[in-house]
Amino acid sequence: MSRDMRYFNVVVLGAGGVGKSALTVRFVQDVFLENYDPTIEEAYRRVVEIDGVRTSLEVLDTAGAEQFTALKELYIKSGQGFVLVFSLTQEASLREVDNLRQQIYRIKGGDTSIPIFVVGTKLDLVSEREVSRNTIQSLVARWGIPFYETSAKRNWHVSDVFQDLVKEMPARYPDE
Ligand code: GDP
Ligand code: MG
DSSP: OOOOEEEEEEEEESSSSSHHHHHHHHHHOOOOOOOOOOTEEEEEEEEEETEEEEEEEEEOOOOOOOOOHHHHHHHHHHHHHEEEETTTTTTTHHHHHHHHHHHHHHHHHTTSOOOOEEEEEOOGGGGGGOSSSHHHHHHHHTTOOOEOOBBBBBEEEEEEEHHHHHHHHHHHHHOO
Protein backbone atom coordinates (compact mmCIF):
# COMPACT_ATOMS: atom_id res chain seq x y z
CA MET A 1 0.00 0.00 0.00
CA SER A 2 1.38 3.41 -0.81
CA ARG A 3 0.74 6.37 1.43
CA ASP A 4 1.31 10.04 1.06
CA MET A 5 2.74 10.59 4.50
CA ARG A 6 3.68 8.76 7.66
CA TYR A 7 3.58 10.45 11.06
CA PHE A 8 5.95 9.70 13.93
CA ASN A 9 7.11 11.52 17.01
CA VAL A 10 10.39 11.55 18.90
CA VAL A 11 11.21 13.06 22.26
CA VAL A 12 14.56 14.72 22.96
CA LEU A 13 15.64 14.24 26.57
CA GLY A 14 18.77 14.94 28.59
CA ALA A 15 20.32 17.11 31.28
CA GLY A 16 20.10 20.90 31.10
CA GLY A 17 22.60 22.69 28.88
CA VAL A 18 23.79 19.64 26.96
CA GLY A 19 22.48 21.02 23.67
CA LYS A 20 19.03 19.48 23.20
CA SER A 21 17.57 22.65 21.74
CA ALA A 22 20.58 23.35 19.55
CA LEU A 23 20.40 19.81 18.14
CA THR A 24 16.64 20.00 17.55
CA VAL A 25 16.67 23.44 15.98
CA ARG A 26 19.63 22.53 13.77
CA PHE A 27 17.68 19.56 12.45
CA VAL A 28 14.36 21.34 12.04
CA GLN A 29 15.43 24.81 10.88
CA ASP A 30 19.07 24.29 9.93
CA VAL A 31 20.38 27.13 12.07
CA PHE A 32 22.60 27.20 15.16
CA LEU A 33 21.17 29.06 18.11
CA GLU A 34 23.91 30.23 20.45
CA ASN A 35 21.62 31.33 23.28
CA TYR A 36 18.38 29.43 23.21
CA ASP A 37 16.13 30.04 26.21
CA PRO A 38 16.79 26.98 28.47
CA THR A 39 13.21 27.01 29.76
CA ILE A 40 11.54 26.74 26.36
CA GLU A 41 9.93 23.41 25.63
CA GLU A 42 8.53 23.05 22.15
CA ALA A 43 7.34 20.55 19.59
CA TYR A 44 8.70 21.01 16.07
CA ARG A 45 7.82 19.26 12.86
CA ARG A 46 9.84 18.43 9.81
CA VAL A 47 9.14 16.28 6.79
CA VAL A 48 11.87 13.78 5.95
CA GLU A 49 11.92 11.85 2.70
CA ILE A 50 13.68 8.49 2.66
CA ASP A 51 13.57 6.20 -0.38
CA GLY A 52 10.60 8.13 -1.73
CA VAL A 53 8.59 7.80 1.48
CA ARG A 54 7.69 11.02 3.22
CA THR A 55 7.57 11.10 7.00
CA SER A 56 6.34 13.98 9.07
CA LEU A 57 8.45 13.82 12.21
CA GLU A 58 7.41 15.65 15.34
CA VAL A 59 10.39 16.44 17.55
CA LEU A 60 9.66 17.42 21.13
CA ASP A 61 12.50 19.45 22.61
CA THR A 62 12.07 19.08 26.35
CA ALA A 63 13.41 21.42 29.01
CA GLY A 64 13.16 18.88 31.83
CA ALA A 65 12.81 20.65 35.12
CA GLU A 66 13.25 17.84 37.64
CA GLN A 67 10.17 18.78 39.68
CA PHE A 68 7.89 18.01 36.73
CA THR A 69 8.46 14.27 36.72
CA ALA A 70 4.79 13.63 36.00
CA LEU A 71 5.13 15.63 32.80
CA LYS A 72 8.26 13.73 31.85
CA GLU A 73 6.42 10.44 32.40
CA LEU A 74 3.68 11.67 30.12
CA TYR A 75 6.19 12.55 27.39
CA ILE A 76 7.77 9.14 27.71
CA LYS A 77 4.39 7.41 27.57
CA SER A 78 3.42 9.17 24.36
CA GLY A 79 6.87 9.11 22.75
CA GLN A 80 7.47 6.63 19.93
CA GLY A 81 11.21 7.24 19.70
CA PHE A 82 13.79 8.90 21.93
CA VAL A 83 16.96 10.89 21.52
CA LEU A 84 18.94 10.83 24.76
CA VAL A 85 21.38 13.69 24.72
CA PHE A 86 24.56 14.29 26.70
CA SER A 87 27.49 16.61 26.16
CA LEU A 88 30.84 15.12 25.18
CA THR A 89 32.32 17.98 27.24
CA GLN A 90 30.50 17.00 30.44
CA GLU A 91 31.00 13.48 31.73
CA ALA A 92 28.35 13.97 34.44
CA SER A 93 25.66 14.41 31.80
CA LEU A 94 26.06 10.73 30.84
CA ARG A 95 24.45 9.68 34.10
CA GLU A 96 21.19 11.35 33.12
CA VAL A 97 21.21 9.36 29.88
CA ASP A 98 21.44 6.14 31.86
CA ASN A 99 18.63 7.27 34.18
CA LEU A 100 16.40 8.21 31.26
CA ARG A 101 17.12 4.97 29.44
CA GLN A 102 16.00 2.98 32.49
CA GLN A 103 12.99 5.23 33.02
CA ILE A 104 11.86 4.74 29.43
CA TYR A 105 12.09 0.95 29.65
CA ARG A 106 10.23 1.02 32.96
CA ILE A 107 7.43 3.27 31.67
CA LYS A 108 7.19 1.26 28.45
CA GLY A 109 6.78 -1.94 30.46
CA GLY A 110 10.20 -3.35 29.67
CA ASP A 111 9.75 -3.09 25.90
CA THR A 112 13.31 -3.00 24.58
CA SER A 113 12.25 -2.61 20.94
CA ILE A 114 11.55 1.10 21.47
CA PRO A 115 13.80 3.15 19.16
CA ILE A 116 16.27 4.95 21.42
CA PHE A 117 19.41 6.72 20.22
CA VAL A 118 22.16 8.19 22.36
CA VAL A 119 23.67 11.44 21.10
CA GLY A 120 26.85 13.11 22.33
CA THR A 121 26.91 16.82 21.45
CA LYS A 122 29.52 19.59 21.11
CA LEU A 123 31.92 17.44 19.13
CA ASP A 124 33.49 20.66 17.85
CA LEU A 125 34.76 21.56 21.35
CA VAL A 126 37.70 19.18 20.99
CA SER A 127 39.87 20.62 23.77
CA GLU A 128 36.96 20.49 26.26
CA ARG A 129 36.08 16.89 25.57
CA GLU A 130 35.62 14.77 28.73
CA VAL A 131 34.03 11.59 27.41
CA SER A 132 36.33 9.39 25.34
CA ARG A 133 35.00 7.41 22.43
CA ASN A 134 36.01 4.18 24.18
CA THR A 135 34.04 5.04 27.30
CA ILE A 136 30.85 5.75 25.44
CA GLN A 137 31.28 2.94 22.90
CA SER A 138 31.51 0.31 25.63
CA LEU A 139 28.49 1.78 27.43
CA VAL A 140 26.22 1.83 24.38
CA ALA A 141 27.41 -1.64 23.39
CA ARG A 142 26.26 -2.87 26.79
CA TRP A 143 22.97 -1.01 26.39
CA GLY A 144 22.49 -2.12 22.79
CA ILE A 145 21.67 1.41 21.66
CA PRO A 146 22.95 3.28 18.57
CA PHE A 147 25.27 6.19 19.33
CA TYR A 148 26.13 9.37 17.42
CA GLU A 149 28.68 12.12 18.01
CA THR A 150 27.39 15.44 16.77
CA SER A 151 27.96 19.15 16.60
CA ALA A 152 24.91 21.38 16.19
CA LYS A 153 27.25 24.31 15.74
CA ARG A 154 29.13 22.77 12.81
CA ASN A 155 26.17 20.70 11.62
CA TRP A 156 28.04 17.42 11.98
CA HIS A 157 25.92 14.23 11.90
CA VAL A 158 22.76 15.95 13.15
CA SER A 159 20.50 14.84 10.33
CA ASP A 160 21.95 11.29 10.50
CA VAL A 161 20.41 10.93 13.95
CA PHE A 162 16.89 11.85 12.91
CA GLN A 163 17.02 10.17 9.51
CA ASP A 164 18.17 6.90 11.05
CA LEU A 165 15.45 7.15 13.70
CA VAL A 166 12.83 7.66 11.00
CA LYS A 167 14.18 4.56 9.23
CA GLU A 168 13.66 2.49 12.38
CA MET A 169 10.12 3.63 13.07
CA PRO A 170 8.10 1.65 10.48
CA ALA A 171 9.44 -1.70 11.70
CA ARG A 172 8.51 -0.86 15.29
CA TYR A 173 5.18 0.81 14.42
CA PRO A 174 3.94 -0.96 11.27
CA ASP A 175 0.37 0.27 11.68
CA GLU A 176 1.16 3.98 11.92
P1 GDP B 1 19.67 22.44 26.29
O1 GDP B 1 19.47 23.03 27.65
O2 GDP B 1 20.02 20.99 26.41
O3 GDP B 1 18.53 22.69 25.35
O4 GDP B 1 20.98 23.14 25.68
P2 GDP B 1 21.08 24.27 24.54
O5 GDP B 1 20.72 23.72 23.21
O6 GDP B 1 20.34 25.48 24.97
O7 GDP B 1 22.66 24.54 24.54
C1 GDP B 1 23.35 24.93 25.71
C2 GDP B 1 24.60 25.70 25.33
O8 GDP B 1 25.48 24.86 24.60
C3 GDP B 1 24.31 26.91 24.41
O9 GDP B 1 25.16 27.96 24.76
C4 GDP B 1 24.65 26.39 23.04
O10 GDP B 1 25.06 27.41 22.17
C5 GDP B 1 25.80 25.42 23.32
N1 GDP B 1 25.86 24.35 22.32
C6 GDP B 1 24.87 23.51 21.98
N2 GDP B 1 25.28 22.65 21.02
C7 GDP B 1 26.55 22.97 20.74
C8 GDP B 1 27.53 22.48 19.82
O11 GDP B 1 27.31 21.54 19.04
N3 GDP B 1 28.75 23.09 19.83
C9 GDP B 1 29.05 24.14 20.65
N4 GDP B 1 30.27 24.66 20.59
N5 GDP B 1 28.15 24.63 21.53
C10 GDP B 1 26.93 24.06 21.57
MG1 MG C 1 16.69 23.62 25.64
